[in-house]
Amino acid sequence: MGGAVYHFGQYELDTARRWLSHGGQQVHVEPQVADLLCHLVEHRDRVVPKEELADTVGRGRTVSEAALATWLRTARLAIGDSATRQQFIRTVRRRGYQFVAHATVASTTPPATPSVRATAAEADQEVIRVCRSVDGTRIAYAITGDGPPLVKTANWLSHLNLERTTPMWAHWFDGLTRGRQLIRYDERGQGLSDWTVPSFTLDDLVDDLHSVVDAIGLDRFPLLGVSQGGAVAVAYAARHPERVSRLILTASYARGQQIRAGNDAERDAAEVDLNIARAGWRSQDSSFLRFFAAQFLADATPAEWDVFAAFSRQTTSPANGLRFLEEFTRIDVSSVGPQVTCPTLIIHSRDDARVPVAQALELATLIPDSRLVLLESRNHLFTAADPAWPAFLSHLYNFLAEE
Structure with a gap:
């Protein structure tokens, strides 16, 4: 999926730059945490299995359950979520995780020809x-x-x-x-x-x-x-x-x-x-x-x-x-x-x-x-x-x- 900018709540996630911001101010997160957030938001239409998420974040390297749990907890904290609150990232028992908040997609490049007609x-x-x-x-x-x-x-x-x-x-x-x-x-x-x-x-x-x-x-x-x-x-x-x-x-x-x-x-x-x-x-x-x-x-x-x-x-x-x-x-x-x-x-x-x-x-x-x-x-x-x-x-x- 190409780079895009997603908005949810007061947060903005630029998947091309792996950049998270809140109210216009950057929220500094580790690269693995940014990767985790981007993958969940991009695939918010489904539950992402734990193995797939570990594969994505690890980029081919083996990732322990403890490390994945740490990055997941950090990602939740970065967007004001928690394991109990789960307003953004929901744990689906025995299946994986899903991004459940309403997200809108902002175009990162303007249309070649200005038009007032939305698709x-x-x-x-x-x-x-x-x-x-x-x-x-x-x-x-x-x-x-x-x-x-x-x-x-x-x-x-x-x-x-x-x-x-x-x-x-x-x-x-x-x-x-x-x-x-x-x-x-x-x-x-x-x-x-x-x-x-x-x-x-x-x-x-x-x-x-x-x-x-x-x-x-x-x-x-x-x-x-x-x-x-x-x-x-x-x-x-x-x-x-x-x-x-x-x-x-x-x-x-x-x-x-x-x-x-x-x-x-x-x-x-x-x-x-x-x-x-x-x-x-x-x-x-x-x-x-x-x-x-x-x-x-x-x-x-x-x-x-x-x-x-x-x-x-x-x-x-x-x-x-x-x-x-x-x-x-x-x-x-x-x-x-x-x-x-x-x-x-x-x-x-x-x-x-x-x-x-x-x-x-x-x-x-x-x-x-x-x-x-x-x-x-x-x-x-x-x-x-x-x-x-x-x-x-x-x-x-x-x-x-x-x-």
């Missing part, structure tokens, strides 16, 4: 590719489905390898690929993109989006922005009017909380909110993360908030979480909103607990050719059970059909 095999396997942003930051992106393209800007929190199965995002993924080819990517500092990056400015985020659509070879496309991804979408549409055919913004805002604060009371509230977030993300305290989840999913259950909190921990580091929050509270695209020339649809929950509906009204005022739809919901991110969810999809697809 059936790629759509089934969720192939993830990587491009470089202007400053060299590695950005992971995925192309799924078939039909006209729909580009979704990255928004925090995201993780290409996890969001298809997490309750807060799975229905978004399914809903946005109905007759469409969905292009999405992980923001710098999170998911499968580089976690160690020099800055998180709005210009950086716009450059990341530009790098993705250029890598794919898209000339003109509709663009969807969710939450702070809406500000990125507005800035991109203003900067590249020739590329964006239609703009859809949901749960979005033109100005972050600190920027839009108009008096001392609002400025104090913005600072208190940021300080609470700083304390919570530094400590990773579960009670704070549940409070944080409630702002995004106001009508969810406590159990669903805990799932959100667990997903949050997997998407990025606490240090990056803080950098995101501090940058987003200072976002301001109010000056470029009037420069957006494409038709724009703005959809917002009437009682959004995270971003007030006044921000949707401001966007509708700023963007000349825009229309605003308010849906009955308290959720910042529409849940699968939210009555507003099918309404959101209906408005989105009717708007795209007008192209």
Whole structure:
């Protein structure tokens, strides 16, 4: 099997270079351990007999059971697994070992001719590719489905390898690929993109989006922005009017909380909110993360908030979480909103607990050719059970059909 890059959880395994990394940082392992991991991941569709694994790792030399057991234990430790936990490598009694975690395959070489059409095999396997942003930051992106393209800007929190199965995002993924080819990517500092990056400015985020659509070879496309991804979408549409055919913004805002604060009371509230977030993300305290989840999913259950909190921990580091929050509270695209020339649809929950509906009204005022739809919901991110969810999809697809 040729060299490929596999993603599972927060790990990346490059089988060509025998290179294991976690969150963009190399995990140093012995060559035998790397060989063992590569063989199990490449043959994850079956149980690998102990003899075959010993043969592969030994490369023709005799390997004792004790040595194989040591390398197996080291491999498990390297990926956060253990003999009892076995979330990645499962022992199948009397038969051997099998890699059981969901893994996605990222292409190590770009296609010779840029194309937005994924093959059936790629759509089934969720192939993830990587491009470089202007400053060299590695950005992971995925192309799924078939039909006209729909580009979704990255928004925090995201993780290409996890969001298809997490309750807060799975229905978004399914809903946005109905007759469409969905292009999405992980923001710098999170998911499968580089976690160690020099800055998180709005210009950086716009450059990341530009790098993705250029890598794919898209000339003109509709663009969807969710939450702070809406500000990125507005800035991109203003900067590249020739590329964006239609703009859809949901749960979005033109100005972050600190920027839009108009008096001392609002400025104090913005600072208190940021300080609470700083304390919570530094400590990773579960009670704070549940409070944080409630702002995004106001009508969810406590159990669903805990799932959100667990997903949050997997998407990025606490240090990056803080950098995101501090940058987003200072976002301001109010000056470029009037420069957006494409038709724009703005959809917002009437009682959004995270971003007030006044921000949707401001966007509708700023963007000349825009229309605003308010849906009955308290959720910042529409849940699968939210009555507003099918309404959101209906408005989105009717708007795209007008192209």
